[in-house]
Amino acid sequence: MHNPIRWMGRWSVAPALVLLAALAIGGPCQPAWSQDPQPTAEPTTQEPTAEAPGEPAQASAPEEAAALPEEAGTEATADAASGRSESMQWVDEHIFDLDRGWLLLVVLIFCGSVVFWIAHARSGRPVKVRKIAGLEAVDEAVGRATEMGRSVLYIPGIQDINEIQTIASMTVLARVSRTAAEYDAKVEVPTSRSLVMTTARETVQAAYLSAGRPDAYNQDLIYYVTDEQFGYVAYLQGLMVREKPAACFYMGAFYAESLILAETGNSIGAIQVAGTAMPAQLPFFVAACDYTLIGEEFFAASAYLSGSPEELGSLKGQDMGKMIVGGLLILGVILTTLASATGSEVLQHFVDFLTQNVLT
């Protein structure tokens, strides 16, 4: 039986990539050196306007822009200023937002590399992934809780299930729950969103089922507390201090509560594993927890824990994305340095094009 999602993904990606790449390349503003001079426009020496600083073609905007209706004035002027033909303007208004062309191209290159490496891994070639200490520590943490006869506390962040970090958290929860089921440990999951509670229940139930312990699953241990950020924190602090769980997992989106939770867990001597993609909260977790999954490590958890070639292949695709970003960074640095050192206008135009079109 074919999985419709996989079928859809497999057969829709390639043509979509080609079509959208064509639109992306054809869409964005052209750099100054690739544009023909405007034959009908009066040569002017005006400075670039504040609306679109540094737009290369602004000094020679065609006169049609002035004749356009007032209600469409700003957009039409921008289109005209960028040297778009009427047909391209029509495309911009009806078919594709040309200002987002470069973003689409970047997305397509990245998604293409992920899809390519997934297909590559499917062909049976081994993919090596380095050890992630935080995920290796799951067994240790749950084992410790079992030995001490105490519970495991799992906190999936304070955002709803539409947040990608919460979804990633569910993957780690599945692993923690399966390990807990195997060790006969108790996992408690207080949530701050009811949809997260429902998803967590499904996840934990499935984990107990896959561990061969469906009878040990207790849905009352996964419950809703409150949507209020600090109300939730107050409840968790009280729970930690009263019940003293042996292991605490903080996986998901956290804000100011990260340090409050991690320090409370530290004070009760729990082994703590955290994972988040909130850069501002990472230092707090690093300071107070035993293991921390930093940003992309947290997102790699799903692939790492499942061990399936398809998912591991996606990590390889991510690495390709990093290489592309790294290459662009180096290119940008070299070009900017050369443009500054030599005073070359061509290089400066290229740098301006990169920063004002590709990177915005």
Place this chain on the structure above:
Amino acid sequence: MKRTAPLLIASIAGFVMIVAYFIPKTQTWGEDVSVWFDILAAIAFILGGGNLLRVQLKKISDRRPGWGYALITLIAFVVMLACGLLKIGSHPNEQYPAFAWSGTYNQTGTPFWWMYEYLIVPLQSTIFAMLAFYVASAAFRAFRAKNVEAILLLGTAFVILLGRTAAGVFLTDFIPSDVLIENPTFLQHLVSTLRLENLTVFLMDIFNTAGNRAIMIGIALGTASVSLKILLGVDRSYLGSGED
């Protein structure tokens, strides 16, 4: 079917959001998907409230340790809900004075408003204020000079903290600043950077930003990768085991 339907819904919703971002004509589709999520989340409130009541009532009936807290939670929940839903103490809207319930639930002076202003807000502030103490204890542990890295961290933190206070400015006030010089030389600029307030800015802008951006790039790529796997149905772990 139990897993295929959610997968399809997630995929379609995700692709619609992407398409809506790039194609102007479909922008409203993306907004519709967001509205549908809001509707689901609103319905889930009932689910959450029901679960809260059930869990707390069970705690009380079982006389479990800490059941007193459950009682307080229950009373607070019911009272707040009643005040909000029934609009107790709320005056009718001036435009519709004949309709008793036309006023808003959070009007100034209502019991709901009073509980929010004088109970919830102070309690939230109290919990938030505790953060200051936790920062101190975490910093004390993190900044112990155990090895070279920890010493570097300690030194950097010292410079940053000092540079953001008046004492930092005062301590390095003798170093000439290049702010008032019209065209400072490289050496003048270098010397000026040694002032603590400038050193703080330098550390934050160069080292901190570089590290932060590296993490941000990793997060962005990770987010895109996970999203793609979910949209294509490669990652189904959030739906439980692989068995239908």
